[in-house]
Amino acid sequence: MNGPATATLKRRDFLKTAAGGAGLVIGVQLLPGCAVSGDGNAAAAAAETSWSPGLFVAIDSTGKVSVTCHRSEMGQQIRTSLAQIIADELEADWDKVVVVQASGDPKYGDQNTDGSRSVRRNLTRLRQAGASARRMLEQAAARQWQVPAGECYAELHQVIHRPSGRRLGYGELVRAAAQLPLPDPTEVPLKARKDWRYIGRQQPSVDLPAVLTGRAVYGYDVQLPGMKVAVIERPPALFGKVKKLDDSAALKVSGVEQVIELPVLEPPAAFKALGGVAVIASNSWAAIQGRRALNIDWDAGANAAYDSEAYARQLLEAAHKPGRAVRNQGDVERALSGAAQRVKAEYYVPHLSQAPMEPPCATARVSATAAEIWACTQTPQATRRSVAAALGFEEQQVTVHVTMLGGGFGRKSKPDFSVEAALVARAAGAPVKVMWTREDDIRNGYYHSVSAQCIEAGQDRNGKTVAWKHCTVFPSISATFAHGTKSGSAGEMRMGFVDNPFDIANMRLENGEAEAHLRIGWLRAVANVYHAFATQSFASELAAAAGRDPKDYLLELIGEPRIIDLAAQGVEYDNYGDPIETYPIDTGRLANVVNIAAERADWSRPRPKGHGLGIAVHRSFLSYVATVVEVSVSPEGQLRIPAIYVAIDAGTVVNPDHVRAQCEGGSVYGLSCALGQITAKNGAVVEGNFDDFLVARINDAPAKIDVHIVASDAPPGGVGEPPTPPFAPALCNAIYAASGKRIRKLPIGGQLRG
Amino acid sequence: MKLKVNGKNHNFRGDPAMPILWYLRDELALTGTKFGCGAALCGACTVHLDKQAVRACITPMSVAEGRAITTIEGLSENGDHPLQKAWAQHNVPQCGYCQSGQIMQAAVLLQNNSAPGDDDIDTAMAGNICRCGTYTRIRAAIKTAAEAKS
Numbered sequence: 001m002n003g004p005a006t007a008t009l010k011r012r013d014f015l016k017t018a019a020g021g022a023g024l025v026i027g028v029q030l031l032p033g034c035a036v037s038g039d040g041n042a043a044a045a046a047a048e049t050s051w052s053p054g055l056f057v058a059i060d061s062t063g064k065v066s067v068t069c070h071r072s073e074m075g076q077q078i079r080t081s082l083a084q085i086i087a088d089e090l091e092a093d094w095d096k097v098v099v100v101q102a103s104g105d106p107k108y109g110d111q112n113t114d115g116s117r118s119v120r121r122n123l124t125r126l127r128q129a130g131a132s133a134r135r136m137l138e139q140a141a142a143r144q145w146q147v148p149a150g151e152c153y154a155e156l157h158q159v160i161h162r163p164s165g166r167r168l169g170y171g172e173l174v175r176a177a178a179q180l181p182l183p184d185p186t187e188v189p190l191k192a193r194k195d196w197r198y199i200g201r202q203q204p205s206v207d208l209p210a211v212l213t214g215r216a217v218y219g220y221d222v223q224l225p226g227m228k229v230a231v232i233e234r235p236p237a238l239f240g241k242v243k244k245l246d247d248s249a250a251l252k253v254s255g256v257e258q259v260i261e262l263p264v265l266e267p268p269a270a271f272k273a274l275g276g277v278a279v280i281a282s283n284s285w286a287a288i289q290g291r292r293a294l295n296i297d298w299d300a301g302a303n304a305a306y307d308s309e310a311y312a313r314q315l316l317e318a319a320h321k322p323g324r325a326v327r328n329q330g331d332v333e334r335a336l337s338g339a340a341q342r343v344k345a346e347y348y349v350p351h352l353s354q355a356p357m358e359p360p361c362a363t364a365r366v367s368a369t370a371a372e373i374w375a376c377t378q379t380p381q382a383t384r385r386s387v388a389a390a391l392g393f394e395e396q397q398v399t400v401h402v403t404m405l406g407g408g409f410g411r412k413s414k415p416d417f418s419v420e421a422a423l424v425a426r427a428a429g430a431p432v433k434v435m436w437t438r439e440d441d442i443r444n445g446y447y448h449s450v451s452a453q454c455i456e457a458g459q460d461r462n463g464k465t466v467a468w469k470h471c472t473v474f475p476s477i478s479a480t481f482a483h484g485t486k487s488g489s490a491g492e493m494r495m496g497f498v499d500n501p502f503d504i505a506n507m508r509l510e511n512g513e514a515e516a517h518l519r520i521g522w523l524r525a526v527a528n529v530y531h532a533f534a535t536q537s538f539a540s541e542l543a544a545a546a547g548r549d550p551k552d553y554l555l556e557l558i559g560e561p562r563i564i565d566l567a568a569q570g571v572e573y574d575n576y577g578d579p580i581e582t583y584p585i586d587t588g589r590l591a592n593v594v595n596i597a598a599e600r601a602d603w604s605r606p607r608p609k610g611h612g613l614g615i616a617v618h619r620s621f622l623s624y625v626a627t628v629v630e631v632s633v634s635p636e637g638q639l640r641i642p643a644i645y646v647a648i649d650a651g652t653v654v655n656p657d658h659v660r661a662q663c664e665g666g667s668v669y670g671l672s673c674a675l676g677q678i679t680a681k682n683g684a685v686v687e688g689n690f691d692d693f694l695v696a697r698i699n700d701a702p703a704k705i706d707v708h709i710v711a712s713d714a715p716p717g718g719v720g721e722p723p724t725p726p727f728a729p730a731l732c733n734a735i736y737a738a739s740g741k742r743i744r745k746l747p748i749g750g751q752l753r754g
Numbered sequence: 755m756k757l758k759v760n761g762k763n764h765n766f767r768g769d770p771a772m773p774i775l776w777y778l779r780d781e782l783a784l785t786g787t788k789f790g791c792g793a794a795l796c797g798a799c800t801v802h803l804d805k806q807a808v809r810a811c812i813t814p815m816s817v818a819e820g821r822a823i824t825t826i827e828g829l830s831e832n833g834d835h836p837l838q839k840a841w842a843q844h845n846v847p848q849c850g851y852c853q854s855g856q857i858m859q860a861a862v863l864l865q866n867n868s869a870p871g872d873d874d875i876d877t878a879m880a881g882n883i884c885r886c887g888t889y890t891r892i893r894a895a896i897k898t899a900a901e902a903k904s
Contacts, residue, residue: 075849211850214786214826221785406851668887
């Protein structure tokens with residue numbers, strides 16, 4: 001039951017008939033969602049009688065249910081989860097459900113697949129969509145039988161007349177149901193939670209068969225008739241431009257057809273094309289070879305002097321100076337001066353690259369009046385807007401098809417690569433696929449912000465923390481959109497900073513200024529990554545200073561179960577865009593996951609010499625995650641992770657296996673955040689591939705990952721991002737417990753040696 | 755030059771220096787073999803050349819002359835190789851992009867070692883990156899497939 005698999009079945013059939021000729025041209029578009037069925041005749045026949053009660057459900061006369069997924073699939077199995085929600089309320093037979101991928105269109109509501117909000121913003125809405133369709137099928141059957149609708153109920157793809165036992169299949173009811181008016185979805189009764197059939201249960205991914213046989217279609221896999229392939233040499237430094245181009249050697253490469261210069265990027269960078277020189281060729285290899293043969297003199301531009309090492313020193317200095325107060329309670333200076341003991345530390349997290357396994361890639365076909373894009377995008381609507389703006393089109397002239405994404409992690413929330421494809425396709429007068437190589441991805445990205453933080457705390461005679469002064473400094477994502485921005489945005493402040501959950505009487509939180517010299521962008525969990533690293537590392541340092549167990553001390557810092565009311569303190573806090581009444585900051589739930597993770601790790605059991613446990617907890621995207629990491633550190637500094645224990649409270653869960661998978665993968669992603677770094681010299685990123693931008697490999701990964709999902713009927717929180725932030729601090733706290741070495745600056749690198 | 759891909763005979767007349775990856779993807783439309791790094795650093799492009807796992811992104815076509823390439827599309831007739839079944843059983847893939855390379859690499863591991871332990875698996879699979887972080891499930895699935903084969 002999936003789009004991509006069936007779409008490529010058609011391709012295979014085509015290949016069977018066309019195989020044999022060299023230089024085969026593919027005549028069928030390979031796109032998820034474009035072909036609803038592998039059987040063309042059945043699809044055509046069904047289309048005549050297909051009924052769409054609302055945006056997300058269509059049922060044809062064979063009874064096949066097509067669920068439209070308007071969120072992008074990048075590994076979180078959202079296509080499966082959203083289908084589960086609709087199929088449940090629709091009382092559909094799971095085997096008769098297929099998933100169709102939506103193109104970019106505001107009619108679906110928000111489609112920007114970031115912020116861990118696909119389930120939390122759509123659970124109710126899609127239940128209503130499914131329930132509305134079910135209601136109409138019941139009414140259609142009642143009308144046909146001429147019985148009261150209340151005597152009819154739907155069950156597994158049939159409507160049943162309770163008194164007589166008569167039954168009609170969904171396919172048989174489609175024509176009659178199509179005559180009925182759509183009910184107000186908010187008025188339709190939803191199933192009781194106990195009657196949920198698919199929600200809350202493990203359901204195999206709808207895309208699994210296609211993925212496991214290589215038939216799933218990602219952005220990189222799109223092929224159109226007459227399509228060219230382009231790779232682009234982009235300015236090494238942000239806002240650099242071509243001074244002199246010699247393309248004579250490139251044009252001599254067999255298969256290279258055209259070399260064009262892209263428009264010079266003017267600030268703000270936003271989602272615009274970066275500029276540079278595109279080599280357009282008949283095939284991928286020729287394009288790559290052609291680019292190698294380019295000879296370009298660059299004017300490095302305004303960021304030519306950017307040196308990440310010098311910049312790190314500046315950031316750290318700024319973190320020690322007073323900044324703009326974003327939360328202030330009690331009198332932190334007085335409490336510090338009266339403290340029995342003062343503890344101070346600085347933390348540094350470098351720039352990082354999202355580095356999804358599939359680098360950005362987009363294909364465009366542009367005529368004088370319309371543009372069509374196929375892309376592995378997290379944000380089809382922003383893609384549509386950005387492409388329209390770049391081409392001087394109205395939005396309605398642009399269609400954006402969403403392929404499968406080979407990972408996203410925030411990189412594919414920026415549609416710059418689709419804009420490039422549109423511009424190059426227009427210049428080429430043919431469909432063009434713009435492929436980013438790994439070096440392009442690592443060197444020309446939207447980077448996780450580099451950050452420096454300084455925290456100073458005061459403890460009283462009993463070791464209780466009575467003062468907490470914390471300054472965070474980082475170039476803001478806002479600078480990518482409003483050139484010259486130097487302060488952190490409210491969005492960045494809310495991510496694990498102003499919402500500090502510790503019960504400390506005197507707390508002052510500040511933000512210092514920093515200028516951006518690269519494009520700064522979202523990476524899985526965003527500012528939560530560095531804020532949790534500093535806050536949760538320092539919590540463990542405070543425990544050590546007080547001579548206390550880190551887990552017990554963490555619980556003491558969190559304090560009694562209570563709801564934190566930031567508004568009462570005059571703190572700006574948007575709670576990830578959801579109402580604070582529905583999703584309060586609940587320290588009881590925070591402490592609960594700490595206790596569960598510690599219990600599952602058997603926290604108090606002594607570990608062998610050279611082993612250690614570390615713990616961290618963090619609320620982000622409205623969910624609560626605690627992580628315990630067990631490490632061993634050899635005398636030579638060899639780090640191993642025998643086990644980790646993750647406890648998550650994400651409220652209502654649609655598919656527990658997806659949540660487990662996100663906890664596993666989010667933790668490994670957090671490990672990568674402690675291993676890799678992006679540095680810059682002369683304005684240009686130094687790293688280029690997986691040999692110098694280090695990410696976790698299987699031999700780095702935990703040997704065992706234990707995940708506990710807190711059973712809850714609270715509204716759903718986010719899942720894709722929340723497991724990442726607590727990992728690095730739990731890891732570094734464990735390293736301290738095992739070796740006595742305190743890692744305050746990431747990456748870990750050589751700090752464990754000697 | 756002549757070669758076999760997934761059991762079928764092919765005749766290639768292009769640039770012998772071109773990596774196998776682009777021949778498979780651009781000319782044969784076998785897009786299950788993925789581009790990840792272009793430098794043999796991530797394993798997403800892993801295919802079998804005869805019975806060896808190779809990185810298609812750096813292996814030139816000239817090396818394939820007279821030999822047989824197997825890609826994920828040709829690993830089994832119906833997607834029922836023990837590894838594919840084990841991958842499904844453990845619900846290994848997240849985004850899935852690296853998984854054809856992972857499976858092709860694991861298939862060669864199982865050819866050479868019918869009962870690999872954790873260290874064997876880590877050593878054999880260390881060249882295959884998964885950014886979604888499915889490593890614990892990959893280990894479990896390889897063991898399941900090994901048991902199923904024995």
